[in-house]
Amino acid sequence: MDAARVGVITFPGSLDDRDAARAVRLAGAEPVALWHADDDLRGVDAVVLPGGFSYGDYLRAGAIARFAPLMEKLVDAARGGLPVLGICNGFQVLCEAHLLPGALLPNAGLHFVCRDQRLRVDDADTAWTRDYTAGQEIVVPIKNRDGRYVADPDTLAELEGEGRVVARYLDLNPNGSLNDIAGVRNEAGNVVGLMPHPEHAVESLTGPSTDGLGFFTSIVKRLVEA
Numbered sequence: 001m002d003a004a005r006v007g008v009i010t011f012p013g014s015l016d017d018r019d020a021a022r023a024v025r026l027a028g029a030e031p032v033a034l035w036h037a038d039d040d041l042r043g044v045d046a047v048v049l050p051g052g053f054s055y056g057d058y059l060r061a062g063a064i065a066r067f068a069p070l071m072e073k074l075v076d077a078a079r080g081g082l083p084v085l086g087i088c089n090g091f092q093v094l095c096e097a098h099l100l101p102g103a104l105l106p107n108a109g110l111h112f113v114c115r116d117q118r119l120r121v122d123d124a125d126t127a128w129t130r131d132y133t134a135g136q137e138i139v140v141p142i143k144n145r146d147g148r149y150v151a152d153p154d155t156l157a158e159l160e161g162e163g164r165v166v167a168r169y170l171d172l173n174p175n176g177s178l179n180d181i182a183g184v185r186n187e188a189g190n191v192v193g194l195m196p197h198p199e200h201a202v203e204s205l206t207g208p209s210t211d212g213l214g215f216f217t218s219i220v221k222r223l224v225e226a
């Protein structure tokens, strides 16, 4: 059987697209490079929006990238069930594109935060988290300036009530995110946004742990079984 094909979108300013592609490959899938200016998802089985500084974070982080030609195809495909993972800047793009609720604002204290962060996986039922168990604690790097997750009270109550908070910060909240939220999912569970960087925790030689690999093995298993 051919390997699952997972697209990784590169925007002008993307920084972690090659790391995301490496994580996809380590998980046993074929990474497929996707370009922001194209209008073809190349028949991929899932898509990762990587971290970085798309369009230099001008206006707001992710605010310009969400208008890239490829995003029109991605939004339609995601609404049709395509599995999509937004990592950091990718999460910001997904919120700007209204594929996920809420917004990412400048960190409390207005500092760029870069460190290894303890997280708890609270939703292990998404396309990207089934290789974890609910409540599992992991260590994954964070590195962002606009990591403070916010949403209006009704949206926050909906996310909590429907179990759509995918991961939470443990120990010291690094950025003031409401309810220590580090990642959320859409209602269907195919779209996940995460501020921490699991692609930087897939090999013990180059990261604080291999705790991030599960996001990529989860989607590969999901696609193989589909």
Ligand SMILES: NC(=O)CC[C@H](N)C(=O)O
Residues within 6 Å of the ligand: 050, 051, 052, 053, 054, 057, 061, 087, 088, 089, 090, 143, 144, 145, 146, 147
């Ligand atoms: N590592 C990243 O993807 C950074 C995202 C965004 N540029 C920020 O600083 O918040």
